[in-house]
Amino acid sequence: MRIVRAKVLGFCFGVRRAIEMVQAGAQEGPIDSLGSVVHNPVVVQKLQASGVRVVSSLAEVSAPTIAVTAHGRGPEIVQQAQALGVRLIDATCPIVRKAQKAAARLVDEGFKVIIYGEADHPEVRGVLAWTKGQGIAILDPEEEVAIPRRKVALLSQTTKSEESFVQFVSRFVARNIGRINELRVINTTCPETDERYHAARELAEECDLIIVVGGRNSANTRKLAQTCREAGVETYHIETAAELDPAWLAGKEVVGVTAGASTPDESIDEVVERLQALARQRPAASTTQGG
Numbered sequence: 001m002r003i004v005r006a007k008v009l010g011f012c013f014g015v016r017r018a019i020e021m022v023q024a025g026a027q028e029g030p031i032d033s034l035g036s037v038v039h040n041p042v043v044v045q046k047l048q049a050s051g052v053r054v055v056s057s058l059a060e061v062s063a064p065t066i067a068v069t070a071h072g073r074g075p076e077i078v079q080q081a082q083a084l085g086v087r088l089i090d091a092t093c094p095i096v097r098k099a100q101k102a103a104a105r106l107v108d109e110g111f112k113v114i115i116y117g118e119a120d121h122p123e124v125r126g127v128l129a130w131t132k133g134q135g136i137a138i139l140d141p142e143e144e145v146a147i148p149r150r151k152v153a154l155l156s157q158t159t160k161s162e163e164s165f166v167q168f169v170s171r172f173v174a175r176n177i178g179r180i181n182e183l184r185v186i187n188t189t190c191p192e193t194d195e196r197y198h199a200a201r202e203l204a205e206e207c208d209l210i211i212v213v214g215g216r217n218s219a220n221t222r223k224l225a226q227t228c229r230e231a232g233v234e235t236y237h238i239e240t241a242a243e244l245d246p247a248w249l250a251g252k253e254v255v256g257v258t259a260g261a262s263t264p265d266e267s268i269d270e271v272v273e274r275l276q277a278l279a280r281q282r283p284a285a286s287t288t289q290g291g
């Protein structure tokens, strides 16, 4: 049995950068992180051990330092940190920051900002907070949206694929063009995410089983698993190597491994090592079953 890793997998640069910033900050004292620095239980536990606690709101903050995750927050966080008298580590991913700045600028120019994305996703909530109430997030381009000044700007949640954003834009424009005088499309999809989807599709072409490693609460990891299944390959989404079921490998020749943008290298390595161990046991297991 051959084990193949996707050409691009695991931590994106934004998540890697956020973890490094928070780890460096934790050396100076405890940190309360506003949400998980990364949607992965293995990393969250590790960070906890180094003094980084996850809190869901400012009301829960008790540490002298707070951290904003790669997903970012609204602009009010700077004043809120000052009011609380805490140090702020802002680990907003530069790509998310670009989307926030674009949203703020477009609202100032009179555009209605429409984000193609999940309204309750932390990154989308953060970008919307930069629109002074002039933004909305939708997934369905057929949804009825008010366009007060006939000026519309379309942005995307960074983790949506470029392909799906293109489809959203074309269907939205086809439906609403009669109500629009000026249209701006800002491509705020993240190339790192798209690279992982492309690499997963490529992997699917040569494998008869794919293991996707990553947190179950990670949207991009779930989407990776969906991408592999849509490519017609048997796919399992696991968080740790311990979840690997040897029965999945029966009759498989090439097993692919990919991982979401929030999955640490060690989790991927553990899965590959366990697969290698199971592959080595396979002939013996077959003999036993046959006997």
Ligand code: SF4
Pocket (backbone or CB within 6 Å): 012, 013, 014, 015, 070, 071, 093, 094, 095, 096, 158, 159, 190, 191, 192, 193, 261
């Ligand atoms: S997926 Fe892209 S936008 Fe999101 S944190 Fe990673 S690099 Fe930044």
